[in-house]
Amino acid sequence: MKAILIGVCIGKESDFKEKIAEMINLADACEIEIVQTITQNLNSFHKRTYINSGKLEEIKEILEDETSEVDTVIFDAELAPAQLRNIEEILEISVIDKTSLILRIFDIRAKTREARLQVEIAKLRYKLPRLRGTYEAMDKQGGGLMNKGTGEKKIDLDGRHITNRIDSLTKELKDVQKTRETQRKQRQKKDVKSVALVGYTNAGKSSTMNQVMHLQEKEDKKVFEENMLFATLTTNTRNVTLKNARSFVLSDTVGFVSDLPHSLIQAFQSTLEEVVQADLLLHIMDVSNPEHVKQREVTLETLKEIGADEVPMINVYNKCDLTDIAFPTCVEGDLYISSKDDQSIEMMFDKIDAILFKAITTQVFIPYEKGSVVSFLNEHANIIATDYQELGTLLDIEIDHSLFHQIEEFVHQ
Ligand SMILES: Nc1nc2c(ncn2[C@@H]2O[C@H](COP(=O)(O)OP(=O)(O)OP(=O)(O)O)[C@@H](O)[C@H]2O)c(=O)[nH]1
Ligand SMILES: [Mg+2]
Incomplete structure (x- = not known):
């Protein structure tokens, strides 16, 4: 064309x-x-x-x-x-227009059942307010042969048909996504931490995921990465184990673009749920692209739109190998890396570890009848100070993030 x-x-x-x-x-x-x-x-x-x-x-x-x-x-x-x-x-x-151009790309790229359903729903949502034009044109072509109102009736009929189709596809999509949702709920129950890669399309999210898989010696778990817009259309989640045996899950997600059609964001909301529910976001940016500052803004706006703007985030400036910027480095909490470089990924792991599993310093009050909790703390926490009071023990402690929920109810107000 x-x-x-x-x-x-x-x-x-x-x-x-x-x-x-x-x-x-x-x-x-x-x-x-x-x-x-x-x-x-x-x-x-x-x-x-x-x-x-x-x-x-x-x-x-x-x-x-x-x-x-x-x-x-x-x-x-x-x-x-x-x-x-x-x-x-x-x-x-x-x-x-720009919206339908982006919809077309998604349509070409969508291969999995989940991606296909999402794109179909987005296309129908786009079509719905545009039905009127089709029939007005028909009325004109018919040179007034059609009864007045025929077009109107057709719009109603087709509109209803499309709405029904959106409903049934949405139900189908929910079924397809059930497995992921169940897995997420189980993870949350076990307090498994989750990290999601987010960012503008082509920034290097999938490449980062793949280098992580390479370091984990899980070559078979690699995802599709390519120098093209919207290479990834669904969320892929993988287990990652750090050297200290702590583990978390990492999700690779669909990339964003400026003026991403609202119908697409809506249709992709459940795929992006992994981002909304994450404990930490890695915002991957292509620092070699002169537009990366604008792209960053677009990503932040889109995260806001899906309700993920409150999730803690690390700025990861990727593709430093294509620039003069030294890497891997960490400047004021921001990471400068190349996703192709093992040391960059190791540095990213250290940062993730520090944020996800940082020790929490708190004060707890344990009533004397809950002696087992004190034993638990002696074994698993660092006790900084102990004060025996009339009804129980007041302790200043430092405890691992992952264990905090077990003693949360005893936190001294
Ligand atoms: N030179 C260099 N190229 C990179 C780097 N990271 C990614 N790339 C290349 O950039 C292109 C896009 O990478 P992807 O990982 O597919 O990008 P993505 O963010 O997953 O993109 P979407 O799935 O489209 O949102 C690929 O050709 C990668 O090989 C890097 O650190 N340095
Ligand atoms: Mg990708």
Whole structure:
């Protein structure tokens, strides 16, 4: 497929060039070649057609040129259903906006049953508010032959059909995801800590997971990593054991992108549950990409949208080998690494260990009849001070994070 890309610069966008470059990458992921880029500077977009009519005429002329092989027009924006319809009518060519371009990539990449179901649901959610256009166009083509209201009835009918289909696919998806949910609940019961890799697409999350698996000598547990947008579409969870025998689970997750369609975020919410429920997030960033600061913002916003903005997080600046930055290093809690480097992963392990399993310093009051608890503390905690009181013992202790829940009820208020 060949396309013209329309970039609209609203106000002063300092990162406009990079936005266009990202759109070309997204189109490339759909095997659409951008043969020409047309840009327009606007103070605000036009309500009816997003860009102004003069610009649309200009595009129309290009399309009407007999040598033009363009079969679609792509907009670097999310168009309202009516805008998309109006533009298609004027240009007489199919128009793709950023949302549907991203949906297309997910559609191409989704291979597992879970990913397929999620993408189908997202596509239907995208389609629902756009039904009206289809039938209005039909009414027009029919030259008024259709009874007034036929289109309306069809919209209702199809709308209901789509809603039912979304419901049944959502049920199916829940079944597929049940195993993971059960596993997560069991882990939580046993207080197994969980860590999730999050970040912009292509930042190196799966590569980090794979280097971890390599160090764990679990080559067969490696996941798919590739230099492409959205290589990973589902969550993969693996056990990791540290040298001191402490263990946790590590999850590799779907990457984010700017303007990730809301329908996709909704459909992927359960896959991303592993992120929401994690004890710690490793935010993987591609520091060699000049856009990494903007990408970081996008990731933080998306984490907020899924409700994971309160989870503790380590900033991991990856791909340092492609820059002049020394690695592995830890600067003010942030890690600078290359996911391809064993020492980087070892440093990351130390940091995870320190955060997940850090000792907790607290004061507990143990009534005399609970002597067994004092024995437990003598054996498993570091007792800093003991004060025998009338009804029990007041102890200042230092205890491992993983054991804290066993004595939590005795914490002295
Ligand atoms: N040079 C270099 N390349 C890296 C590094 N980490 C990852 N890569 C490459 O970057 C590309 C993307 O890596 P992935 O691990 O698939 O990225 P991801 O974050 O999982 O991407 P999505 O699954 O699309 O969200 C691959 O070609 C990797 O080989 C690194 O530290 N240095
Ligand atoms: Mg990946």
